[in-house]
Amino acid sequence: MLGRAQTADEQVKQYLAERRIYMTTDNSIELLETGAEKFADLFDYINRARHHIHLEYFNFRHDSIANLLFVKLAEKVREGVQVRILFDGFGNKSNSRPLTRRDLKGIRGMGIEIYEFDPVRFPFINHVFHRDHRKIVVIDGCVGYMGGMNVADYYIEGLPKIGAWHDMHMRIEGSAVYDLQDIFLRTWNRASRQFIGGEAYYPILPLPPGESTVAIVDREPRVNPDEIRDAFIAALDNARETVQIINPYFVPTTSVRRALKRAVDRGVRLEIMVSAKSDISFTPDAVAYITHTLMKRGAQIYINNDGFHHTKIMMVDGTLSFVGSANLNSRSLRYDYETNAFIFDQEITQQLIALFEREKTNSTLMTLEYWKERGLWKNFIGWFANLFIPVL
DSSP states (O other), X not given: OOOOOOOHHHHHHHHHHHTTOOEXXXXXXXXXXXXXXXXXXXXXXXXXXXXXXXXXXXXXXXXXXXXXXXXXXXXXXXXXXXXXXXXXXXXXXXXXXXXXXXHXXXXXXXXXXXXXXXXXXXXXXXXXXXXXXXXXEEETTTEEEEESOOBOTHHHHOXXXXXXXXXXXXXXXXXXXXXXXXXXXXXXXXXXXXXXXXXXXXXXXXXXXXXXXXXXXXXXXXXXXXXXXXXXXHHHHHOSSEEEEEOSSXXXXXXXXXXXXXXXXXXXXXXXXXESOOSSTTHHHHHHHHHHHHHHHTOEEEEEOSSEEOOOEEEETTTEEEEESOOXXXXXXXXXXXXXXXXXXXXXXXXXXXXXXXXXXXXXEOOHHHHHHHOHHXXXXXXXXXXTGGGO
């Protein structure tokens, strides 16, 4: 008699174990579905910090929410809490309101340690490739945050030309926070040339905060460059029933596209949600070109019309979900420093599915008629833009 076939989450767990990507089983997760929720929750836990606060972001936009954050962090410094901040050099320069040298001097004057990862310097070629795109916070070694949100007020207020800016972040408590701490300290020590570490940054957890199994899957160029991409593919190849994806710059690498097609071809219901608008003007046309090819294959493509969905989530078979910083494009999967959480928890996955289903009401289903109504010129722009998206 044949044994029971493994479920998708069981097969992905086995895949991760074989790759020595460790899972922890004692985690509590709180999904933060709006900027208002994320920053209110983050500020609350910053107020509770007693030993250290570590922040690693692609960029901090010099606006009201960042200023409030720096004020709160300065208050914690005065209480004796260590505060360390990393930001990406290119991410800062590409920001519409970057931190200036004067800003950095003022922040350091408040007792906050802040370092620029890979500063932008002549001849600038290094910044074409590897950027620190992570969004991580670790507080006292036992509370962590990760997801898709940087520090900017448009996560709460939106932007005039785009409208609402949707994104996903989450708070983790449990042993998975040690993995986030490892990532931060490794990058911090490289950027600052310090040697921060030790037991003080990995406190013993008094009680298991929860029962969620989490694998923190990190991408660091030249160290583990393929881990996030290959883990995505493993999940797609083991899906049996449904895969739902929301991703803002959906121009996947060839290997991911093939995995998506394999899933559809074997009968998996593939639903992908992308945005009608973007902060990069030609992205929606490039995304439309790619998703149209998947639509013809049998995927359900939803064009969200409510502002810009910068959300980066995937749900598989109702039991496995991914939340993190990685876009499904060449930049995230081939070049940047990224961190994703693979969550083996049916309750969390169902919360993310509920979000997907709610957002369908604000979306247009792509059909052959929709594609034709776009017109030949826009469809040509989509094909042309698709050629250049990987280096942006």
